[in-house]
Amino acid sequence: MSLTVRQSSVAAFETALTAFSLILDKAAAHAEAAKFDPAIYLTLRLRPDMLTFASQVRIFCDNAKNGSARLAGVEAPPYEDTEATLGELKARIAKTLAYIGGLDAAALEAGTEREIVLPTAWGKAKMIGRDYLAHVALPNFYFHVVTAYDLLRYAGVPLGKRDYLGAVPGLQLV
């Protein structure tokens, strides 16, 4: 059996997004224990010229939503960037999961050969779906997930690789 697009895109996004929702719960618990307002997380940045934590979360949600939609050949709904609390960021993750979970399986599989047109860091570009998935969609998604994770680690939230990887499908301890 060869690799499916769904498994390499939607399923990977689902595992990571679900994991990050639980990471946000740990961030909330840490704020409560350390007695600071959890909304402070949303404005954290590693450097003044880097994006805030809230932006990192919004962007990885949009990477998952738009990346999956492009592979499936449909237009994803835009989400407004208005979240002001950890709970609202969790809601965005949940909304993203619901959206990508509903994409048509056959349309996703046809995505390997689909011509994708998208804005990139170089300007508007086109590429074939399989290159888009491996070299743009997945690296971009993990870029923002990991930077958000690193911001929470930097803020003192007790997290480790198990929190990041989440519930790995098919993993059996031996």
Added chain:
Amino acid sequence: MSLTVRQSSVAAFETALTAFSLILDKAAAHAEAAKFDPAIYLTLRLRPDMLTFASQVRIFCDNAKNGSARLAGVEAPPYEDTEATLGELKARIAKTLAYIGGLDAAALEAGTEREIVLPTAWGKAKMIGRDYLAHVALPNFYFHVVTAYDLLRYAGVPLGKRDYLGAVPGLQLV
């Protein structure tokens, strides 16, 4: 045409590793301009309980090497963790690229159904190749690449998304 394992693993690692080698050149240039010893980068950490920059680079090289080898059903050679300069880290990336580039294409494709046994954050585990690729190998690899990138950004190296994504195969400006 469906997705190939090679494209989803080795080719993705190749793009990111090649990009990071150029990122190390920018880090060297920044150290020279700011007049500090570039070897200082190797000991940087975001927090005392996180790994150093040198470890992040070694680990993402090993993620690429071992991940590709496991999918191909072969035992990868261990690399010693002795790098003391940016140039030596570049050499490790080059050695990793040479190794993964030489893996047998048919053996890699058979990796989707291969039972992979590996150490994980939960303990020794087994899983089928396609789950390993999507939910462990790729997320782990990008975890260490992005954390290394974020450490350099934190250190003031002028980097952006184009440096991270590198030379994206098949991307055409329109």
